[in-house]
Amino acid sequence: MDHTSTFERILRGILLALVVLFFMFPIFWILLMSFQTNESILRMPPSVFFTPTFDNYIALVTGEMRTAAGSLQLNFMQNLWNSVLLSTTSVAVALVLGVPAAYAFARFKFRLGEDIAFTLLSFRFAPPLLVLLPLSLYFKSLGLTNTYIGLIWVYQLICLPLILWIVRGYFEDLSPDIEHAHRIAGYSWFQTFRKIAVPLALPGIAAAGLLAFIFSWNNFVFALVLASADKQPVTVGALAFVTASGIQYGQIAAAIVMSVIPTFVLAMFAQRYLVEGLSLGAVKG
Amino acid sequence: MGELVLSKLDKVYRSKRTSVHAVKSFDLTVKPGEIVALLGSSGCGKTSTLRMIAGFEEVTSGSISLDGRVIHTLSPSQRGVAMAFEAYSLYPPLTIGENIAFALKAARLPAAQQQILVKNIAEMLEIAGILNRYPSSVSGGQQQRASLGRALVRKASLYLLDEPMGQLEPQLRAVLRGRIKHFLRENNCTTILVTHDQTEANALADRIAVMEGGVLQQYATPAELKARPANLFTGAFIGEPPMNIFDAKITAAAREIRFDIEGGVSLAYPVSDFSPDVQRLIAGRREVALGIRPHAFHIGNGALRGKVISCQWLGDQTHVAVDIGGRTVVSVSHARVDKQPGNEIGLSALAADLHIFDAETGRAVAHGGSPA
Numbered sequence: 109m110d111h112t113s114t115f116e117r118i119l120r121g122i123l124l125a126l127v128v129l130f131f132m133f134p135i136f137w138i139l140l141m142s143f144q145t146n147e148s149i150l151r152m153p154p155s156v157f158f159t160p161t162f163d164n165y166i167a168l169v170t171g172e173m174r175t176a177a178g179s180l181q182l183n184f185m186q187n188l189w190n191s192v193l194l195s196t197t198s199v200a201v202a203l204v205l206g207v208p209a210a211y212a213f214a215r216f217k218f219r220l221g222e223d224i225a226f227t228l229l230s231f232r233f234a235p236p237l238l239v240l241l242p243l244s245l246y247f248k249s250l251g252l253t254n255t256y257i258g259l260i261w262v263y264q265l266i267c268l269p270l271i272l273w274i275v276r277g278y279f280e281d282l283s284p285d286i287e288h289a290h291r292i293a294g295y296s297w298f299q300t301f302r303k304i305a306v307p308l309a310l311p312g313i314a315a316a317g318l319l320a321f322i323f324s325w326n327n328f329v330f331a332l333v334l335a336s337a338d339k340q341p342v343t344v345g346a347l348a349f350v351t352a353s354g355i356q357y358g359q360i361a362a363a364i365v366m367s368v369i370p371t372f373v374l375a376m377f378a379q380r381y382l383v384e385g386l387s388l389g390a391v392k393g
Numbered sequence: 394m395g396e397l398v399l400s401k402l403d404k405v406y407r408s409k410r411t412s413v414h415a416v417k418s419f420d421l422t423v424k425p426g427e428i429v430a431l432l433g434s435s436g437c438g439k440t441s442t443l444r445m446i447a448g449f450e451e452v453t454s455g456s457i458s459l460d461g462r463v464i465h466t467l468s469p470s471q472r473g474v475a476m477a478f479e480a481y482s483l484y485p486p487l488t489i490g491e492n493i494a495f496a497l498k499a500a501r502l503p504a505a506q507q508q509i510l511v512k513n514i515a516e517m518l519e520i521a522g523i524l525n526r527y528p529s530s531v532s533g534g535q536q537q538r539a540s541l542g543r544a545l546v547r548k549a550s551l552y553l554l555d556e557p558m559g560q561l562e563p564q565l566r567a568v569l570r571g572r573i574k575h576f577l578r579e580n581n582c583t584t585i586l587v588t589h590d591q592t593e594a595n596a597l598a599d600r601i602a603v604m605e606g607g608v609l610q611q612y613a614t615p616a617e618l619k620a621r622p623a624n625l626f627t628g629a630f631i632g633e634p635p636m637n638i639f640d641a642k643i644t645a646a647a648r649e650i651r652f653d654i655e656g657g658v659s660l661a662y663p664v665s666d667f668s669p670d671v672q673r674l675i676a677g678r679r680e681v682a683l684g685i686r687p688h689a690f691h692i693g694n695g696a697l698r699g700k701v702i703s704c705q706w707l708g709d710q711t712h713v714a715v716d717i718g719g720r721t722v723v724s725v726s727h728a729r730v731d732k733q734p735g736n737e738i739g740l741s742a743l744a745a746d747l748h749i750f751d752a753e754t755g756r757a758v759a760h761g762g763s764p765a
Binding site: 290 | 448
């Protein structure tokens with residue numbers, strides 16, 4: 109039953125539109141910028157009317173940037189691939205390690221359990237710059253500088269605590285008796301973990317995985333210091349657009365649009381699980 | 394079908410600051426095919442005991458064996474035990490039917506046989522109509538029956554039922570109690586039932602283990618618990634309304650034995666009402682705790698005189714509360730009693746209905762005319 113008047117509904121619509129406009133405007137503007145040349149972006153006053161061009165995207169995909177000062181090689185597609193590879197592998201590794209660990213922390217009380225969990229969380233307290241210098245020295249002597257494995261390892265500092273703490277909360281919210289019922293029916297500990305605990309905590313795992321992916325994707329400083337151009341992700345690669353002859357705003361915008369797409373698609377995909385998990389509801393009985 | 398033996402079972406929950414001794418040196422033997430109820434108030438250790446048997450809680454000390462096999466070191470899946478949970482604990486993504494078939498699937502029974510077993514148990518529990526629905530879409534009572542069905546459908550050496558009928562409406566509860574008891578008997582199921590509902594324990598169990606503060610107070614048949622409570626706790630705990638307990642001074646004379654109750658009233662009986670053993674047991678005592686069940690009182694002109702506080706006709710019995718010497722005494726009559734608050738009445742009880750307990754230890758000395 110809807111008791112709101114037409115006036116209220118219109119007002120609500122206008123207010124909602126304003127809020128959406130406010131938050132979405134930068135993204136909308138970037139989308140527009142990506143279809144413009146540097147000249148039309150920088151003209152005063154700015155305008156939403158322009159002749160669209162795909163030059164920015166073509167430059168990114170072909171890897172050749174033409175500026176007033178001449179032609180420059182771009183590594184953008186390699187950077188994008190690096191981002192995808194580093195983020196997905198890091199999150200996958202963190203899930204494999206973090207979900208069973210989260211389950212252990214949630215279900216079993218053991219010596220130093222809380223201390224270990226807190227230590228893992230404390231990795232997030234330290235600013236990355238603090239650990240970078242010693243880390244880069246270690247990496248050099250271990251031969252991990254400029255390797256995917258080295259970066260994925262460092263990315264665990266970002267992903268693992270996040271997944272561990274979020275998923276642990278989800279496991280703690282599940283009634284242990286559901287698992288007990290499964291175990292007493294004749295299933296082993298691992299079968300119960302796989303068939304009961306993990307599916308029921310899936311919304312939490314999806315949310316944590318998504319967040320970890322976003323954080324890894326947006327990481328800048330680790331890859332900047334510990335890797336060189338061929339292993340660096342888009343966040344670092346974007347520095348290339350600041351050239352001697354000026355900043356390539358159009359290409360930066362196009363690069364942003366392209367680098368947002370994978371995260372966006374993943375979020376859409378994960379959202380299904382998030383909603384599905386919530387609608388199961390009443391897990392506690 | 395198994396014999397369960399708990400011996401010297403202890404459970405201590407330890408946390409950083411405190412430790413709780415939930416079950417203390419608990420001994421219990423359940424014979425094959427016997428139905429035993431663990432009865433007690435909340436926090437008395439009954440659920441902890443059940444969970445130790447199931448394998449969800451570690452045993453602090455002592456041992457549990459089933460059919461001569463020590464099981465407290467085994468994982469829950471290896472114990473051969475089925476359990477119905479108080480909080481149902483149905484698996485949300487499965488239908489009620491799939492939930493019930495859970496353990497049958499684990500045992501790799503042929504699908505056709507699974508279906509028959511599930512259908513039979515569902516019919517007994519009156520949930521055959523909701524087998525295709527999901528737990529979240531059925532009522533609490535239906536979920537509880539599904540959880541019960543999930544436990545009863547499989548073959549196990551021991552069945553553990555944790556408050557199995559707490560959520561059912563009274564009529565259905567009465568019907569199901571009968572059917573479940575019949576089912577357990579028919580299949581010769583050794584069963585432990587945890588409940589705080591005396592009626593349920595009385596109706597279902599062959600023997601009842603009364604627990605309080607983690608200690609087994611008494612382990613006896615329902616009739617024996619009522620007629621011969623082992624101590625003050627069981628005496629006061631079993632029976633509804635609860636037993637009236639008086640502090641009394643005994644005077645044993647040549648002809649009569651008199652109990653002087655605080656407030657200046659007394660009950661006197663001829664010595665011949667008590668057996669010689671009881672007379673001897675009483676002779677050395679000055680003070681005892683005297684228990685009289687509300688149903689044992691005769692309302693009229695007895696020696697326990699006082700003013701009526703309230704008088705309620707419940708349709709089949711009258712509950713009369715009387716102020717005797719400053720304390721409230723409850724009596725029950727199956728006849729209709731017409732008294733107004735403030736009326737003076739007298740209660741009396743036969744010597745055969747007296748329960749005499751040691752004033753200090755609370756242990757029973759005599760029930761009626763014979764020693765405890």
